[in-house]
Amino acid sequence: MSKLSLPKDKIKIVLLENVHDNAVAYLRSHGYENIESHKGALDADDLKAAIADAHMVGIRSRTKLSKDVLASAEKLMVIGAFCIGTNQIDLHEAQCRxxxxxxxxxxxxRSVAELVLGQVIMLARGIPRRNWICHEGGWDKSAAGSTEVRGKTLGIVGYGHIGTQLSVIAEALGMKVRFYDIxxxxxxxxxxxCASLRELMEVSDFVSLHVPDTTQTRNMITATEIGWMKPGSFLVNAARGKIVDIDALAEALRSGHLAGAALDVFPVEPASVEDVFESPLRGMKNVILTPHIGGSTQEAQANIGNEVAEKLVKYSDNGSTVGAVNFPEVMLPVHKGGSRFMHIHRNVPGVISRINDVFGRRGLNIVGQYLRTxxxxxxxxxxxxxxxxxGMGVRRELEEIEGTIRSRFLQCEEP
Incomplete structure (x- = not known):
């Protein structure tokens, strides 16, 4: 068992936005009982108050951990984003702290891939327009504009975890799959x-986007790229809202160059359910609009709860940073019968030699040292x-080393 520099019952964890019960259960099963949960996101002032004395914070996509908010949480040692995206967190500020x-x-x-494939099928069958007609009392049984997806080409931009999952299940339906990745x-x-994005756009009946939000991907799909697409083809975006020029997409739909589109993400999204969703795509009968629900299934949220909670526990119990998005990744073996010190510092010369000097002057034998920068x-x-x-003062002296950001230690007893 490990004794932290702060006992587990003293470690305060704040979870926001209905983080799945699996996360709470996992944390408690590992000895973390001081958990405060909030059903929704909090505004900046309430958020500052809620996390002022928190050691761990768990959020989803609506909670904004800005530089100002992070400055109010002096005890905070780790953040869990119970989602894929981390744009809502000032990653640089968190790293510097x-x-x-x-x-x-x-x-x-899997949840995102299934939604995309469902949207592809709905677009191919003209379901958005036919659904609208039925709601208005109409009855259009015509096969015009309705096709099977079998034999059609699905172009996937970004062949990562979601892109490859989509590739497999689309091919199982008889679709031809082309992909482009940098x-x-x-x-x-x-x-x-495909050798280029243009090649993919030109050969695909459906184009589905699965890239992260970076400076390289923002406005990646403009009027130029949409112009490369086949007349009568479809665009699906369940990745990030700022990838697509929405005005250019709307124009391509109005002109008939594109036969339809499905979007789950948008450049500007409502901050709460009370806010109005605004988009030039509203009212278009050949467009499927969903409120950023690609990963919003019971199965996905349960899995996310387990995955992120496990990472938080491993960092707190063991110091492992595998999977961190803003930090050097260190994979650590379990250390029994000794002490483990974790030291975070600015990447400047001479820090390691001074750390080793602290242990050497006390006659402490170093049996393992793991460094990443x-x-x-x-x-x-x-x-x-x-x-x-x-009274040995090891941690105090480590914290006095120039360039130190913070340090922790664990007493690792034999089980």
Missing amino acids: GIPVFNAPYSNT VDKLALGNAQS DEKVGYVVVDVDGMIEP
Whole structure:
């Protein structure tokens, strides 16, 4: 068992936005009982008050952890984003404060892929317009504009976790799959890669976007790229809202160049259910609009709860930063019968030698040392033999090293 520098019953965890019960159950099963839950997101002032004395914070997509908010949480040591995206967190500020951020990049891939495939089928059959007609009392049984997806080409932009999952299930329906990614990827099944984005847009009957929100992908799909698409083809975006120029898409739909579209994400999304959703695509009968629900299934949220809670526990119990999005990743073995020190510092020369000097002057034998750095910070974990006696002042002296951001320690007893 491990004794933290702060006992587990003293570690306060704040969870917001209805984080799944699986997360709470996992945390409690590992000894973390001081958990405060909030059903929704909080505005900046209420959020500051809620996390002022929190050691761990768990959020979803609506909670904004800005620089100002993070400055109010002096005890905060780790953040869990119970979702894929982390744009709602000031990752740079969190890193500068020595706070790793963990998310769930894998747990909702199936849910998103299923939604996209469902939208592809609905668009191919002209369901948005036919559904609208029925609601208005009409009855259009014509097969005009209605096709099977079998034999059609699905172009996937971004062949990562969701893109590959979509590739597999689309091919099972008899679709031809082409994909484009800036990184060379191994094709699954009979999927074939495209040499350029333009090639993919030109050969696909349906184009589905699965790229992250970065400076390279923002406004990636403009009037130019839409112009490359086949006349009568369809665009699906369940990735990030700022990837597509919505005005250009609306114009392509009005002109008839595109036969339809489905969007689950938007450049500007309502902050709450009380706010009005505004988009130039509203009212278009050949467009499916969904409120950012790609990963909103019971199965996905349950999986996310487990995945992120596990990462939070591993960091708190063991110091592992595997899966952190803003931090050097260190995979650590379990250390028994000794003490483990974790030191986060600015990435400047000489820190490691001064850390080792602290242990050397006390005659503490280092049995393991794990160091990773990035451009801004360094993270070193030092395992030493034996228990650290009270009054040795190891942690205090480590924190006095120039460039230190924060430090922690664990007493690792034999089970």
